[in-house]
């Protein structure tokens with residue numbers, strides 16, 4: 001059921017049920033982070049491997065001490081600049097947080113989301129919400145309540161409809177639990193913005209298929225249809241006999257074959273924030289459209305473009321480069 005009844009959502013969460021919630025990045029599949037059954041249910045509903053830890057969502061900065069054992073100065077500096085907002089901090093955890101949430105790690109990922117409905121909901125319950133993105137594991141993250149309903153609607157109690165997510169891609173994740181801060185996932189908050197506050201920040205290099213580096217999986221955020229990333233003109237000639245789904249950044253491409261093709265432009269004005277906002281919506285639509293392959297191109301590697309290109313690479317990972 002989709003709706004905007006936050007009291008109902010709070011009651012469900014208190015009863016240990018799962019509720020999908022809007023955030024400014026993507027929709028989350030939320031449960032009481034202190035309730036083991038609710039956490040188990042999140043992994044089941046998402047079909048998520050237990051080695052992949054969850055993000056804890058809290059309402060305000062003061063709550064951070066309840067769930068962490070060491071809080072470095074860098075956390076407060078970054079939080080002052082970017083929280084509430086699209087950034088997640090990995091910190092040393094304390095006993096409050098079960099191994100199930102953190103996949104047995106000594107650290108916990110925590111975010112203070114800015115979406116006003118989620119802020120309200122967090123103020124109505126007296127526990128943090130564990131919430132991964134509300135999609136089946138490995139698939140494209142949902143950016144509307146309808147996306148969640150289409151995939152998980154029959155498995156969860158309630159979906160809070162907060163409208164389309166303004167940013168549209170997942171939060172930036174920074175690991176502050178080690179001596180040197182490491183950027184684990186890029187998002188709306190960019191490396192350059194973080195460097196202004198922490199000049200020594202490093203970007204996590206490489207991806208892996210192992211549990212040692214959760215969130216760094218090579219293939220992720222992927223539609224069911226094959227996705228190819230590269231020069232769209234070259235890809236078009238390679239797939240001339242196919243029904244083409246084309247996802248370009250700014251430009252329109254003429255398709256000169258007799259087969260059907262469907263074309264989405266991420267932002268005709270070249271606005272990278274708009275492109276991020278549209279990315280998952282368009283990938284989903286192409287996945288459900290009568291096309292055989294999805295062809296896409298990198299966007300300019302600046303600002304949030306870095307995060308968009310990361311998601312496109314992961315969506316296309318299984319396909320050989322052409």
Ligand code: TXA
Pocket residue numbers: 023025026027028029052053054055088090102105107108109111131132133134169170171172173184213214215216
């Ligand atoms: O924008 C977002 O972050 C959204 C919204 C709902 O908040 N959430 C989200 O959650 O994208 P999820 O679970 O789809 O992605 C969280 C990533 C996972 O790749 C996980 O491996 C990583 O965060 N992660 C969680 N805890 C971690 C930890 N202690 N150390 C390293 N990575 C961690």
Ligand code: MG
Pocket residue numbers: 132133141
């Ligand atoms: Mg996810």
